[in-house]
Amino acid sequence: MSTLVFLEHHGHELLKGSLGVLSKAAAFADADVAGVVIGSKVRALADQAGKFGAPKLYVADDARLEAPLPQPRVDVLAQLVRDKGIDTVLFGNSVLAADVAAGLAARLDAGLNWDLADLVQQDGKLVGKRPALQDSVYVDVGWKSEPRIALFRSGSFDPVAAGGSAQVEDVAVALEDFSTSARMVDQAHEESEGPSIEDAPVIVAGGRGLGGPENFTLVEELAKALGGAVGATRAVVDAGWYPYSTQVGQTGKTVSPKLYIACGISGAIQHKVGMQSSGVIVAINKDTNAPIFEFSDLGVVGDVHEVVPRLTELVRARKAS
Amino acid sequence: MKIAVCVKQVPEGNSRIDPETKRLDRSGEGALNAFDANAVEEALRLKDATGEGEVVLVSMGPPKAQDALRKALAMGADRAVLVTDEAAAGSDLVATSYTLAKALEREGADVILFGQQAGDSDGAVLWAAVADRLRLPVVSQAAEITQADGKLTVKRQTEFGYDVIEAPLPAVVAVSDAINEPRYPSLKGIMGAKSKAQATLSLSDLGVEGDRAGEQGSRTEVYGLNDPPARSESKKIEDNGNAAQAILDFLAEKRLV
Known part of the structure; x- marks a missing residue:
């Protein structure tokens, strides 16, 4: 199995989702794994790639690849898959990665299975585990031909820093005209403290039950104490209480943190659908009939304005001791 | 300006997967994929902004998908094209994008719009595959679209914030469901939809070879269905002043703090 893992970066870091997929790929018995980094001035990311399980890293470094746009990346990957005889290409989900994976599938006439929660080897075949119909069923999916392309749900795998270093190979960059016709004219990044909801091991999320945008500080404080990220429901994002980038349940924003604390969320x-594959779910809501209690591991019927700040204090005290 | 909107009929209400065929059971009532209403709305707005043009719906599905298309026509789209063929059933991304691209080629639209995902398969990838087949620029997760001087300016939402991307026409754009509030069809719209053109095309009409469609043209397959991993038993407590401590103890027991 000759596997290529698409390593997405933001700033000077490889995304945790990509690294998780890399570690997963490296753990297969007959793994022949390489990573690929595509961008401008990205060679320095090789150290990180090696540390998380890539013995080999292909680097496509070109000023035309600076903007995080999908189509030039399809060009690079298609070339690489053909030249190197790669049979499996893996992606951790993101807005960018989904577009790259689907473009690559069309370019190579290769099967793409998306939203996978796991990948296993069964009877000599690769089998993807795909939650479907609101995660009420897990579908075993596969590929009829090579190359195979898989797109994994956020948070499916933990990055494992096994140590090691990547041997870097530069790849030539030849881009199609149509791939470069869309152009990035501006990027406005919301600089938030702490991890994003895709990367965070803990998410503390707030909903309508908080009562108003000012009460999101309660959620932020608890998230900070737990080293987690803040999430929000669609209702509060629509109401303008919190930024869209934190919304759980939009496309691609299926999160699977180890711990999900839902505050005032019905x-x-x-x-x-966006959060039920989280490891442990704790819900705090004053409505005893809130549907969230049906899929929580621990449900607390209570007032978020009281329970959440008290919990924050207790977590802080525990960490300080 | 000519705008094509790719829409899909999805099963109404609770979906099920047929254990025999391992495909989604599409035998019941159908509805317009809710996310596609945002794309139809945006197409109507773009048409209004330019003051002229046409909004054409392009869909693949069973014959009864005409009902879902009629709902989008009632919103104000001008006509609809449905690719319907027994041989297309069970198409995966590779096969669907191939056939859809053939149907879109015939239309030669300036803008091709998609909704942000399919409510049945949760797929959120088709546009990028279609754009690659048509060799057109693509932008997804559009929160805002403006057009001027033969190009689109699209505000894209990502995990990290907003990007502003410019693409020359023709272009493929997938809109986020935050882009607009789809209109409800008026009574006049609903009545008018009945007389709008709804064409059907077969795979041979499109020149799609049999081995490029349906299961034959697909590169993925389904092996079986399983129960999801079981969740541990759920506990529920009332807050009598000790709930925060109870949560902390629970987290400690699970080694989460």
Whole structure:
């Protein structure tokens, strides 16, 4: 199995989702794994790639690849897959990665299975585990031909820093005209403290039950104490209480942190789909009939304005001791 | 300006997967994929902004998908094209994007719009595959679209904030569901939809070879269905002043703090 892992970066860091997929790929018995980094001035990312399991790293470094746009990346990957005889290409989900994976599938006429929660070897075949119908069923999916392309749900795998270093190989960059016709004219990044909801091991999320945008500080404080990220429901994002980038339950924003604490969230179906594959779910809501309690590991019927700050204090005290 | 909107009929209400065929059971009532209503709305706005043009719906599905298309026509789209063929059933991304691209080629639209995901398969990838087949620029997760001087300016939402991307026409754009509030069809719209053109095309009409469509043209397959991993038993407590401590103890027990 000759596997290529698409390593996405933001700033000077490889994304945790990509690294998780890399570590997963490196753990397969007959792994022949390489990573690929595509961008401008990205060679320095090789250290990180090696540390998380890539013995080999292909680097496509070109000023035309600076903007995080999908189509030039399809050009690079298609060339690489053909030249190196790669049979499996793996992606951790993101807005960019999904577009790259699908473009590559069309370019190579290769099968793409998306939203996978796991990948296993069964009877000599690669089998993807795909939660479907609001995660009520897990579908075993596969590929009829090579190359195979897989797109994994955020948070499916933990990055494992096994140590090691990557041997870097530069790849030539030849881009199609149509791939470079879209152009980035501006990027406005919301600089937030701490991890994003895709990368965070802990998410503390707030909903309508907080009562108003000012009460998001309660959620932020708890997230900070737990070393986690802040999430928000669609309702509060629509109401302008919190930025869209934190919304759980939009496309691609299926999160699977180890711990999800839902504060004042009723648990509408869209939200449920976005977070129910979290490891442990704790819900705090004053409505005892809130649907969120049906899929929580621990449900607390209570007032978020009281329970959340007290919990923050207790967590802080525990960490300080 | 000519705008094509790719829409899909999805099963109404609770979906199920047929254990025999391992495909989504599409035998029941169908509805317009809710996310596609945002794309239809945006197409109507773009048409209004330019003051002239046409909004054409392009879809693949069973014959009864015409009902879902009629709902989008009632919103104000001008006509619809449905690719319907037994041989297209069970198409995966590779096969669907191939056939859809053939149908879109015939239309030669300036802008091709998609909704942000399919409500049945949760797929959120088709546009990028279609754009690659058509060799057109693509932008997804559009929160705002403006057009001027033969190009689109699209505000894209990502995990990290907003990007502003410019693409020359023709272009493929997938809109986020935050882009607009889809209109409800008026009574006049609903009545008017009945007389709008709804064409059907077969795979041979499009020149799609049999081995490029359906299961034959697909590169992925389904082996079986399993139960999801079981969740541990759920506990529920009332806050009588000790709930925060109870949560902390629970987290400590699970080694999460």
